[in-house]
Amino acid sequence: MSETGTAPGACSEQAGPLDAWLRDRRERREEAGLRRRLRTLPGRCVDLASNDYLGLSRDPGVVAAAAGALAEHGTGARASRLVTGTLGLHEHLERELCELTGQPAALAFSSGYAANTGVLTALGDADTLIVSDAHVHASLVDGARLSRSPVKIARHSDVAHVAQLLEERSEARAVVIVESVYSVWGDHAPLAELAEVCRAQDALLLVDEAHGIGVAGRGRGLVHGLGLAGSPHVAMTVTLSKALGAQGGAVLGSPALREHLVNTARPFIFDTALAPTSAAAAAEAARIVRTSPELTEALHQRARLVASTLGIPRADAAVQSVPVATPELAVRAAELLRSRGVAVGCFRPPSVPDGISRLRITAPANMELHELSAVLEVVREVLGDVAQAG
Ligand SMILES: Cc1ncc(COP(=O)(O)O)c(C=O)c1O
Structure with a gap:
């Protein structure tokens, strides 16, 4: 498969009936900073993006x-x-x-x-x-x-x-x-x-x-x-x-x-x-x-650490959201973090109810607290850099 997910040898030269419209839609998404891409999570990435809050999938x-x-x-x-x-x-x-x-x-x-x-x-x-x-x-x-x-x-x-x-x-x-x-x-x-x-x-x-x-x-x-x-x-x-x-x-x-x-x-x-x-x-x-109610308690302990490190007021939820000024800056922050081995969620319109783009950060209950602390320092640094550049 190529980077775009097209099978090798697939016939791509013939124009399809919707091609011009599809291209136009893609360009509009690109201009608004709202184009989404599918990417596989590299094995070495720390995953602060998933919903496996208690680490039970493994x-x-x-x-x-x-x-x-x-x-x-x-x-x-x-x-x-x-x-x-x-x-x-x-x-x-x-x-x-x-x-x-x-x-x-x-x-x-x-x-x-x-x-x-x-x-x-x-x-x-x-x-x-x-x-x-x-x-x-x-x-x-x-x-x-x-x-x-x-x-x-x-x-x-x-x-x-x-x-x-x-x-x-x-x-x-x-x-x-x-x-x-x-x-x-x-x-x-x-x-x-x-x-x-x-x-x-x-x-x-x-x-x-x-x-x-x-x-x-x-x-x-x-x-x-x-x-x-x-x-x-x-x-x-x-x-x-x-x-x-x-x-x-x-x-x-x-x-x-x-x-x-x-x-x-x-x-x-x-x-x-x-x-x-x-x-x-x-x-x-x-x-x-x-x-095992202690599993949920471990999750909340990690959520509190995310909230206190990143200055998020709400500390009682597994999902912690950091508002970012524009969709482009949110994507830039998420990409910089990925290049440093940290995957976070990046939410932009239409997935945000109030139109404000966000990084969405979750920390599973089974992640060691010292490991999480170190990773959150990277997140804090990248958010600071992106805010300054923006
Ligand atoms: C609030 C809410 N309801 C329903 C769903 C859909 O669940 P599923 O991924 O199992 O289809 C999601 C998943 O993103 C969700 O966040």
Whole structure:
């Protein structure tokens, strides 16, 4: 493969029907400093960019669970869950997720993206208002759009605005969508207040715990931490690909919600079941998170070190974000860091809710504190150089 990912010998001389338009779009992205490129992570890089917050993707027990599933079931689930794809491993995973989060029922999907689009398209219709926080992840935005529901956007974490939109509604039903821990800013949603508003307005609060599981509520998520697990007005989604170190997603809530999803969620019905290795790995990771709260504490210790070294005010989230003046400077800082062996996330529009580009820094629970300190000094130096040059 060449650098651009084009196979050698591929016929590239003939003009395709969209070539001029594709070139124009690429040039516009380039001019705005918003062109993205796929790059492999060199083996020698320190990874402060991934979402494997607890380092569980390489935990020996998690790897052994995946290896056992591989030996027993092979590499794929071979069919959708409703055909022959349901394995005991999926049911085991769903039980472990219920144990971890305190929710009564769970349904696994092949990604967090599929879980979010699945639950929203299954719940939405013309008589169901979706009230969406302004900062929710693209998978929730897409799910809301695909659901054909009327959608209203509430100002970020503004409980009074959510209450107002619910009060004014003419639709019979309503679903409020938020993240427990927001993926870019790392801030917590006011879940207790939102749950109360939803209870009063007979709406369902759907909480995406993608960045809450393994991180908030002693690892069991913010919903559990606030005593909201099992409440009839609260349901949640998770991804298995972040703190659980595997791949996949799930929707958790009442048995009636699960039954509805099995019968109506298109990304569940028309999708091959989650791979056995991912299901087994995520189940073991969920068990470890539930039984080892010290792992989450180690993560917070590292997050506090990131925050204090880089002067970030928020210290209680796994995700630490450093604002950078322009997208170009953010890319420059990330590239300089990569050349010095440190990978950090680089978030630019449209992936940032407020249009401010950022370096996104995470430090896994299993990284030695002295190693992290040394790496953070490099980050601080590069950020200083880039700010001066800008
Ligand atoms: C808040 C949030 N929800 C959902 C997802 C999608 O999860 P997955 O990567 O498992 O598809 C992500 C991943 O980036 C996320 O950050």
